[in-house]
Amino acid sequence: MEKFDYSALSFKSLKTLKLIYDLGSLTAAAIELGQNQPTISYTLDQMRAALQDPLFVRSGRGVAPTSRCHQIMPEIDKLLRGMSELLQPEEFEPSNANLDVTISCNQYELQIIVPSLVERLNRLAPNIRMAFIQSHVSGHRQLQRGLCDLLLSPVVRDYEALYQRRLFKDRYVCLMSAAHTLAKQPIGLDDYRAAKHVEIHYEGGWKPFYLSAPELQGVNLNVALSLPSVSNLIPTIASTDLLMTLPERLARLIGGSMLIKDPPFISDFELCLYWNKMTHHSKAHQWLREQIIDICSTLDSPRSTT
Amino acid sequence: MEKFDYSALSFKSLKTLKLIYDLGSLTAAAIELGQNQPTISYTLDQMRAALQDPLFVRSGRGVAPTSRCHQIMPEIDKLLRGMSELLQPEEFEPSNANLDVTISCNQYELQIIVPSLVERLNRLAPNIRMAFIQSHVSGHRQLQRGLCDLLLSPVVRDYEALYQRRLFKDRYVCLMSAAHTLAKQPIGLDDYRAAKHVEIHYEGGWKPFYLSAPELQGVNLNVALSLPSVSNLIPTIASTDLLMTLPERLARLIGGSMLIKDPPFISDFELCLYWNKMTHHSKAHQWLREQIIDICSTLDSPRSTT
């Protein structure tokens, strides 16, 4: 006797079996299911072959379950309930959603967005585990390849197969010591070119947007200091005449008592949230994306500078 | 959007889904299942409709599961395992078999068989719950109607739709006080007819077999005492000249110091175990029937009498 392959059985078979069990009659089950009686017999035959047991025997006006049938009925119930739950539209309750999320971003987003996000998720959805990876220059590739679920990036572009949502605007400003030569005057283009600059060199060779400003084309900035991260920027340049050009929100966040001044060019940019089709339909991820959008919409707008 | 009816889904669909998940490729899944690729696409389409989610999205050479897909895969695993177990041939382990059994019989079987059976089941299969009901004269009817699972009866007959197995033979003997007038001699037919008899009157009007002996045809026994049960028989007749005709095994069991003598006729009978098709295929019931058969085969054969 070869092993029976249960693949062929459908949930309808189980449902039918249970109905026969409950009603004690094939005919009644047929009526209930809006089918006719031979159909029920046919299904029952399949189950009999599958389970190697008559399952029901004629008895009085109808059928009575066999011992085996009694035995398996609770299991069948479980399977039916399991399937029913499986097809429930994904119901998402932040407070007990269990989820792993990987978010790719760089220093800027880690500083500006991530703290609020972590705080909020920790409060509203404590069972969501977050992992942050660095985007470097290939965030969209990471996302396309499923290495992360979300990308926070200042690059606004229509990547193929990615969804996006703009979060907020920012622009570059100049950060310098209050004692800086240029502290008391608007910074002209010549001043800017002549100044001693600090740069952050990102892995992968990414260059900040402001370098693409028309006013800086063909100009080699005088880079007096190159750092791998903004983390120790302020103490490093606080008492120097070095000048750092960086996003305004970041400048305000870490700048302390340093001076923030308009640069001699316009370099607005937008921060964008990207995701892919893998998480697009997920209720949990939809909620998560909304949280990020909400956080960003309520970030303080930076005040204008001198 | 109307509620999806999961009935149509078969376990094959789930199996296919899991295979795509494990292999990350529809084509590979198709090969593994010995089908061709559009078939897998077709099945996936069904699941997509059912679950309202793409489940897999194209990614690199193959497909990657969506968030929802990750989420439901453990459930699908559970369902597949559940179904697989359901189709396992009923494996029966006495020590942890959980079962309800109803056995129909009368006083004789309750005295002769049931104590050993209860002891044995309590020892080997402590989770089998037994209920004993009285057969009266309609034991086979009870069995046919599913009111009991087993019938122990001395009536050997081919009832329709019932299975049977003979257990052991017995015969009727005469039980009397050692001081009885007939104590010192073989009992002749005239002695027997002249004696003062005790009878047990069973509910339903059942008459013991020995009354059908050819030697007693047309004879009205002199019934001096009629009791509803054998339970208080011995103390009642111990010091009288009453004579009780009853099955030998019962006589030996309850007779104490009373005298057992051959009656002036032959009245052998056999005890039989009956069951119906509802329990015929059940491994548990098969085992249970074997236990009863075994117990009966090892009952002491009654020694012959004077």
Add this chain to the structure above:
DNA sequence: GCGCTGTAATCAAATTTTTCCATAATAGAT
């Protein structure tokens, strides 16, 4: 960037499974 390659999606036809209708067999019930 542009074709190449491997993979999934789509379509119509072939096949298989399921359902239906009519009818026979069966087991209780009158």
Add this chain to the structure above:
DNA sequence: ATCTATTATGGAAAAATTTGATTACAGCGC
């Protein structure tokens, strides 16, 4: 024993699955 209600069976119709051929798509190498 006959009657009635119910399940089983068989052949035809309907529906579904599977197939083979083809198209569309996404990475990858050049």
